[in-house]
Amino acid sequence: MTDNKKTQKRRFVRLNVVLPVKYRKFTGNPIFTSHFNVGRTIDLSSGGLKLSVSRPIPAGTKLDMEIELDDRTACYVPGKVLGGEDKVVDGIGRRVEKISFADLDPDAQDMIMKFIFNNQRKQVRQGLKKPEVDNGKKR
Numbered sequence: 001m002t003d004n005k006k007t008q009k010r011r012f013v014r015l016n017v018v019l020p021v022k023y024r025k026f027t028g029n030p031i032f033t034s035h036f037n038v039g040r041t042i043d044l045s046s047g048g049l050k051l052s053v054s055r056p057i058p059a060g061t062k063l064d065m066e067i068e069l070d071d072r073t074a075c076y077v078p079g080k081v082l083g084g085e086d087k088v089v090d091g092i093g094r095r096v097e098k099i100s101f102a103d104l105d106p107d108a109q110d111m112i113m114k115f116i117f118n119n120q121r122k123q124v125r126q127g128l129k130k131p132e133v134d135n136g137k138k139r
Helices: 106-125
Strands: 020-025 037-044 048-053 062-068 074-089 092-101
Touching: 020 048, 037 106, 048 074, 074 106
Parallel strands: none
Antiparallel strands: 020 037, 020 062, 037 048, 048 092, 062 074, 074 092
16 A cells, blocks of 8 residues: 655755845854845745845855844844756746755754744644644654
8 A cells, every 4th residue: 555645854844935034155244234135035944945036146155144034033044055046936037046054053043943833833823724744743
């Protein structure tokens, strides 16, 4: 007998969400006052994100990023570009880069995880998304 149900193979739960992100080549400085670019998330997990940008960023590039989780909360995360592809996002040609977080501070990871789970809970309560669960494992 075969089981046709999909299982979650990712290490981190991923949330489809659009958030503003400031980014620049890695300096290690969490303060963003000038000389940065702005993109938008396509999705977010505590392990990385997909970032919609106007121009390609070479694979392997290390970045400083500031993710605006809400009006009062921004989270600094260093990351590394894994690669990307050209896509049409909301009718506009964009570059979507896959970025893995690197040396993520535990407090930043907790902030991101809390944001993801709070948003998933809101979606379930609103009936927008009903996650499949089997023995405590997400499907």
